[in-house]
Amino acid sequence: MVDDTIGIILLVAGIILLAAELIHPGALLLIPASVLLMAGFLWIFLPNALLDSDSGIILIIVAAVAGALLEIPYYRWVAPVHAPMSTTVGTLVGQEGVIIAPVLPDTLRGKVRIGSEVWSARADVAIAPGTHVRVVGGSGVSVSVEVIASGSEPSGVPP
Template identity: 30%
Template sequence: MEIDIGWLMIIVGLVLLIIEASQPGFFVAVPGTILIVLGAIVLLIPEYAQEWAPVIVVITALISSIITIIFYRRIAPGHRPLSTSMDILAGKEGIVVDTIRPDAISGKVRVGNQIWSATGDSVIEAGKKIVVIRSEGVHLKVKEF
C-alpha cells in the first residue's frame, strides 16, 4: 500500500492542528496549516506543486501566522503587568496586615491589592487604617489614618 505524499502532508497537518487545539501554545498550527494547504495543492494540481512550493509555503505561512496571532490575541487578550511605582503611593490609604512598629520593617500593609513592608513612628495594630507618607526603598513609611 503506497500513500501519496499529498495525503501524508494533509494527515500530518491535521495531527498538528489537533495537537494545537488540545494543547494550545505549542504553535504548531502554522506548520500544520502549511502542510494541509501544500498537501491539497500536491493532490489537486501536482504540476504546479513542486515548482511553486516555496512560494506557496511562504504565502501560507504568512497568512496562517497572522490568523493564528489574531486568534490567540482574542482568546487570551494581553494585559498590562501588575506594577506600582512607589512614587505614586504617597497619600494612598490602606490597612495594616501585620502590626507596625517604629524602626522595624516587619510590619505589613495592604495598599490597593498589594502588600508592602511598612514602618511608622508609632505602633499601629493590625486592622487599623493607614495613610502612606512616603516610600523608602521598597518599604513604606505610614501613619495611622
C-alpha cells in the same frame, strides 16, 4: 498508495500542530500547520504539482503567507494587549490602609492592606493591627506609613 502515505503524514502533522495551537495559543504553530496541511493536500491530490513544477512551491508559499495573515489577527484576539497592572510605591503615597500585622520600628515585618493589596510596612513607631494608616513614602516593596488621627475616616479602605 505509497505516495499517499507521505501526504497523510503531512496532513496529520498539520492537524496536530493546529490542535496544539488551539490548546495552547501563542505557540506560533499556525504558520507551520498551514504549510503542512497545504503540502499534505498537494501531495495527495496533485502529487506532480508539488515536486515537478513551480506551482507546488508557489502554493506552499501562498499557504505560509495565508497562515501569517490569519495568525496576526488570531493572536490579537487570543492575547489582547493590556496596560500592565502593577502598583508602585509612588502611586500609593497618600492612600490609606489598615495594618494587618504589627508594625515595629526598624523592621519590615509589619503588613498593611491598601485596597486589595498587602504591602510590607515600616514606621517610626509601633503600630497595632487594625490601625488605620496613611502611606507617606516607601521604596522597593515596602511602604512607610503613619497613623491617621482617630477622628478621620480612611477613604480607600472598605469597612
